[in-house]
Each structure stands twice: as C-alpha cells, then as structure tokens.
Amino acid sequence: MTPALAASLAASLAGDIGVGGRGFVVLAVLCGAAAIFLLLYLVMSGRSVETDLETRLSAYSEQEEATGWLGRFRLLRRFAVSAERMAERRGFLAQIETALEQANLTLRPGEAMAGLLVLAVVAGLAALVLTGSPLSALLLAVAAVILAAYLVAAAASRQRRRFEEQLPDTLALLATSLRAGYSMLQALDTVAQEAADPTAREFQRVLNEIRLGRSVAESLQDSATRMDSVDFDWVVLAFTIQREVGGNLAEVLDTAGDTMLARTRLRREMRALTSEGRISALVLGSMPFLVAGFLLVTNPGYIAPLLESSLGVTALVIAGLLLILGLVWMARIVKPEI
CATH class of the missing domain: 1.10.287 (Helix Hairpins)
Structure with missing residues (x-):
C-alpha cells in the first residue's frame, strides 16, 4: 500500500468518524456508565447473610443512615442522610414523605433526593456531550429534576383520584359488613381484602396500625390526611361522633356514600365539560x-x-x-x- 493511498484512507475514515463522531461519543459514554454501574452492583450485591441480617435489623434501630439501594454507595448514602436532615430543619420533610406515600413509592425522602441528584447529573452530562454548552447542560439538568417531581406529583394525584372514586363503594362495603354483624375491625379487614388499590393498601395499613395499639379513629384520620381526602375526613368525623354519642353507623355510612357518589358524578361531568x-x-x-x-x-x-x-x-x-x-x-x- 502506497503512502498516498494510506493517507487517503485515513482521511476518509476520519471524515466518517467526524460525521458521526458525536453520536459515537454519546453511545460510548452511555455504554461505559452502564458497564460501571453493573460492575458496582455485582460487586456490592455479594453480601453475606450477616450483612443482610444487620440491614434488616437496622430498620428497627435508631440508626439514621439510609438503607435500600443507597446502602451500597457510601457517598450517596451520606448525601441522603444530610439531605433528610436539611429537609427536616427547613420543615418540608413531611411534605416529601407524604408525596412519596401518595405516589406509592417505597423510597425514603433522602433516597428520593439522591435519585434526583443522580438524574440531574446524568442529564447534564448527556446534554454537555451532545451540545457542548454548559448552559444547555444546566437547563436540561433542571428540566430533568422538574420532570421527575412532576411525575411523582402526577402519580400521587392519580392515586388520590382513584381513592376518591372508590370511596362510595368502600363505604357501601363497610355498611354491608356492619349490617351482617361484623365488628368495625372485621369490616375494615373485609375492605382491605376485597377492595382494589389504593383503598386496599390504605385500609391494610390502618389495620396494621390498629394492631400495633393505635385507636381506630386516629388510624383512619391519618389515612384521610395521607390521601388528602376531604370526603374521607368527613367519614372519619362521622365515625368519631358515632363512637361518642351512639347511633346506627351503617345508616350514616350509606348516607355519606350516596352524597359522595353524587359529588363524584358532578365532578366527572365538570371534568368532561372543561x-x-x-x-x-x-x-x-x-x-x-x-x-x-x-x-x-x-x-x-x-x-x-x-x-x-x-x-x-x-x-x-x-x-x-x-x-x-x-x-x-x-x-x-x-x-x-x-
């Protein structure tokens, strides 16, 4: 092969790489990040039985370090703990916990904030490789965090809406169980077994709290607060009044269910009109x-x-x-x- 032919082949190859070079760089970065993450996961997941036992028991101790998937990465675990402390000092830790619970995400607030940090870094690096502009990287990182927060809020709103839509049927099931001679705990257990999520999940949590020693009214009130349901708050208020002054609870639940069913129909009509x-x-x-x-x-x-x-x-x-x-x-x- 002559030097001139070799030079022409090299120039042609360089031109081809220059055309698609940016795509190759992005693909190489993504493949490298995936390989590093998989390697770290495989290395960190090889834990002994004693480590698994300590991790499970730490959930019942007073340790403040985050567990779960962050337990394998010390830097993220420290960031999660620090983020939780900062959120608690600033007074919005309870709001993050409520949003995660409403969205049915089994994450602690620190884990969620650490996940947002990782998402922002990955999105920013991808934008920096693609565009080469630090401003675009910053904007995309902020947009990724906003999108993730919006998705969590949308999931929480969807869960709350389903709970509200299932509430009339839930009250009807409670009233039927009480008329059949069941106690209040048995009626709640029936709802937890027969209803669909998220109602079944919430009533199962109410039952677990009652079995741990909390009162029925307090557990139901926490569920109403957690699901941000004004209608269910009224039901808890009616239940509390009935427990204090007496009366036919099944009839009260039927009346409340009919009222909520009419409100649900009106809400759906307004949603269709708008x-x-x-x-x-x-x-x-x-x-x-x-x-x-x-x-x-x-x-x-x-x-x-x-x-x-x-x-x-x-x-x-x-x-x-x-x-x-x-x-x-x-x-x-x-x-x-x-």
Whole structure:
C-alpha cells in the first residue's frame, strides 16, 4: 500500500468518524456508565447473610443512615442522610414523605433526593456531550429534576383520584359488613381484602396500625390526611361522633356514600365539560418548549442570540413569567372546586 493511498484512507475514515463522531461519543459514554454501574452492583450485591441480617435489623434501630439501594454507595448514602436532615430543619420533610406515600413509592425522602441528584447529573452530562454548552447542560439538568417531581406529583394525584372514586363503594362495603354483624375491625379487614388499590393498601395499613395499639379513629384520620381526602375526613368525623354519642353507623355510612357518589358524578361531568380548556392549556404550555427544543437541535445558531445576549435572556425570563401566569390562570378556570 502506497503512502498516498494510506493517507487517503485515513482521511476518509476520519471524515466518517467526524460525521458521526458525536453520536459515537454519546453511545460510548452511555455504554461505559452502564458497564460501571453493573460492575458496582455485582460487586456490592455479594453480601453475606450477616450483612443482610444487620440491614434488616437496622430498620428497627435508631440508626439514621439510609438503607435500600443507597446502602451500597457510601457517598450517596451520606448525601441522603444530610439531605433528610436539611429537609427536616427547613420543615418540608413531611411534605416529601407524604408525596412519596401518595405516589406509592417505597423510597425514603433522602433516597428520593439522591435519585434526583443522580438524574440531574446524568442529564447534564448527556446534554454537555451532545451540545457542548454548559448552559444547555444546566437547563436540561433542571428540566430533568422538574420532570421527575412532576411525575411523582402526577402519580400521587392519580392515586388520590382513584381513592376518591372508590370511596362510595368502600363505604357501601363497610355498611354491608356492619349490617351482617361484623365488628368495625372485621369490616375494615373485609375492605382491605376485597377492595382494589389504593383503598386496599390504605385500609391494610390502618389495620396494621390498629394492631400495633393505635385507636381506630386516629388510624383512619391519618389515612384521610395521607390521601388528602376531604370526603374521607368527613367519614372519619362521622365515625368519631358515632363512637361518642351512639347511633346506627351503617345508616350514616350509606348516607355519606350516596352524597359522595353524587359529588363524584358532578365532578366527572365538570371534568368532561372543561376537557377542551385543559387540552388548550396543555398545547399552549408545551408549544414554546417544543419549538425551542426543535430549534436547538436543528438550527442552534438561529436561537443562540436569545440565549447568549442579555436582552434575549431578559425576554426569556419575562416570557416564562407570563407563561406561568397564564397556565395558573387557565388551571383555575378549568378546575372548579366542587
């Protein structure tokens, strides 16, 4: 092979790599990260029976270190513990716990915050490799955290809505069980066995708390608070009054169930009537981000002055504030209180 032919082959190969080089770099980074994570998992998962026993017993001790998947990574475990302490000092630890419980995620608040950190780092590194812009990496990292928080909130809202929709049938089952001669604990156990999730899961937790020594009223009240259900809060109030002054609890539950069934029907009708407004809000709210993402991918130079100049950044901030104001306004219009 002559030197000229070798040089031409090398130049051709370099040109091919230059065309798809960025894609190859991204693929190599992702494959390397996956391989490192799998290796660490295989190495860390080889624990002895004594270590497994200590991990299980630590859940009942006063240790503050996080367990679960974070137990294999010391740095993330320390971050999770520090994040939980900071959240407790600032007073929003209970809100994070409630959101995770409502979304049916078996995570501690520290584990959730550590997961968000890992997600933000991975998204930022991917954006930095793809675009080479630190600003794009920062924006994508923030967007990944916001998206994860939104998904958790959406899952929690879906669980609460299902609980509310199942509540009339739950009260009917409770009333039928009481009329059949069951005690209140037996009626709760019937609901925990026969109902669908999330009702079955919540009533099973209520039963477990009662068996550990808590009163029925306190356990039911915690369930109503945890699911953020005003209707179920009324049921607990009616149950508490009945326990104090007496009366036919089955009849009270039937009346409450009929009222909640009528409210559920009205809520569904309002949701159907406002569906057009909700779709409009979704389209108008997502369109600026979709257009900006399309321009960043297809023609970055066209949108660069908007991101790099002070006037463009100011315009973006003002537009973002107006967009948030418009979305909040439309949300208040399409979500009437019933």
